[in-house]
Amino acid sequence: MLRVRQAKKIAGTVRVPGDKSISHRAVMFGALAEGVTTIEGFLPGADCLSTISCFRRMGIEIEQQGDKVTVYGKGWYGLQEPEQHLDVGNSGTTIRLMSGIMATQPFHVVLEGDESIAKRPMRRVIGPLRQMGAKIDGRKDGEFTPLSIRGGKLEGIAYQSPVASAQVKSAILLAGLQANGVTSVTEPHLSRDHTERMLQAFGVSVVRDGLTVSVEGGQKLTGRAISVPGDISSAAFLIAAVMVVPGSSLLIENVGVNPSRTGIIDVVKAMGGRLELLNERVVNEEPVADLLVTHSQLHGIEIAGDMIPRLIDEIPVIAVMATQAKGKTVIRDAEELKVKETDRIATVASQLSKFGGRVTPTEDGMIIEGETALTGAVIDSMGDHRIGMAMAIAGLSATGETGIENEEAINVSFPGFEELLASICQQ
Numbered sequence: 001m002l003r004v005r006q007a008k009k010i011a012g013t014v015r016v017p018g019d020k021s022i023s024h025r026a027v028m029f030g031a032l033a034e035g036v037t038t039i040e041g042f043l044p045g046a047d048c049l050s051t052i053s054c055f056r057r058m059g060i061e062i063e064q065q066g067d068k069v070t071v072y073g074k075g076w077y078g079l080q081e082p083e084q085h086l087d088v089g090n091s092g093t094t095i096r097l098m099s100g101i102m103a104t105q106p107f108h109v110v111l112e113g114d115e116s117i118a119k120r121p122m123r124r125v126i127g128p129l130r131q132m133g134a135k136i137d138g139r140k141d142g143e144f145t146p147l148s149i150r151g152g153k154l155e156g157i158a159y160q161s162p163v164a165s166a167q168v169k170s171a172i173l174l175a176g177l178q179a180n181g182v183t184s185v186t187e188p189h190l191s192r193d194h195t196e197r198m199l200q201a202f203g204v205s206v207v208r209d210g211l212t213v214s215v216e217g218g219q220k221l222t223g224r225a226i227s228v229p230g231d232i233s234s235a236a237f238l239i240a241a242v243m244v245v246p247g248s249s250l251l252i253e254n255v256g257v258n259p260s261r262t263g264i265i266d267v268v269k270a271m272g273g274r275l276e277l278l279n280e281r282v283v284n285e286e287p288v289a290d291l292l293v294t295h296s297q298l299h300g301i302e303i304a305g306d307m308i309p310r311l312i313d314e315i316p317v318i319a320v321m322a323t324q325a326k327g328k329t330v331i332r333d334a335e336e337l338k339v340k341e342t343d344r345i346a347t348v349a350s351q352l353s354k355f356g357g358r359v360t361p362t363e364d365g366m367i368i369e370g371e372t373a374l375t376g377a378v379i380d381s382m383g384d385h386r387i388g389m390a391m392a393i394a395g396l397s398a399t400g401e402t403g404i405e406n407e408e409a410i411n412v413s414f415p416g417f418e419e420l421l422a423s424i425c426q427q
């Protein structure tokens, strides 16, 4: 059990582990590229290690030591048919992006993962890939894992996605890179655009026109050096820690601040939080900055629409911050939360209520009452890394001691979370 005590103050200068989305893509694109790709700042969390292990099983040599990775790419068709099923562990990004890649390969592969992955919807990716000509099946007509994919020749499509999902967009664009003609994806709102940026860094031409992004088939990737910035989704827990513990301030260095990910910064500012971006720069097509965060009394706001995809993974910890804000916070248009590692509308409400938090789940979000004194409690991560970490942050504000069960899930995206938190907490 991870134990957290009420904190007197949060202070220091820290760095968070590498961006999960960018780390996955660096390994995948490196494996498909011609030549060597070196990655520094890689996230050695369980999800990205699953991506490495899948590509190793297809014959790609990958060296990994902590946050340093070298991928010996063999070109798009250098992958070999794996001897066994590929295990994506807990990682939705791995299975969905790999579905797009596997759809182009002239062999058969089975993708499967853990209990959580088995409950997450896959037809959103499998449907358009089938339209392109891939042979894919899974439980319930391709809705659930295991997914059996026999790839081959594909036709480009113009796909209108019903959801703003970077995983859906990326899977289709990756398949499109080997399809006949042009493949385009149009989304209802902009989702994170790391795939588009990193493909360009690997030498691919990607065309954006508003909410539509297109690639032409037959392009090749060229290996290169990638430096991965710290994950803003991990930094979000530390930002929230500062906001729930009066008198705190923290400098978080080297954080990715891609505008498609910075909803958390906009929301904290809109709630009255003090947060400054320092030393802004661009590394491998990705904006990066240091974040200076200072405690301030927050007030509740409404979060909805275009903002949601820009902070989807941060909603559990935003809910924690909202319990300490003046007034109520309303989150709408976030039904995607129901299909993450857990149903995050239900798990945020059930776990925060154990502290005395007042959260009303709704069909597409939640309503959080502010100015609620939290009492230390025993919480269950329910196997969801973001729930485990969000509740640990609630524990910093709650009286007495909080225990997080099933805390090992945190390793999915934030190895060293407990030690890092201990290093900035004054009790």
Ligand SMILES: O=C(O)C1=C[C@@H](OP(=O)(O)O)[C@@H](O)[C@H](O)C1
Residues within 6 Å of the ligand: 020, 021, 022, 093, 164, 165, 166, 167, 168, 170, 191, 192, 312, 313, 336
């Ligand atoms: O493409 C990615 O790296 C991710 C996309 C998002 O999922 P969706 O595409 O399902 O919105 C996000 O929740 C996930 O943590 C990572």
Ligand SMILES: C=C(OP(=O)(O)O)C(=O)O
Residues within 6 Å of the ligand: 047, 090, 091, 092, 093, 094, 313, 340, 341, 386, 413
């Ligand atoms: C939803 C998440 O990741 P994935 O979809 O890759 O499992 C997450 O990290 O919060």
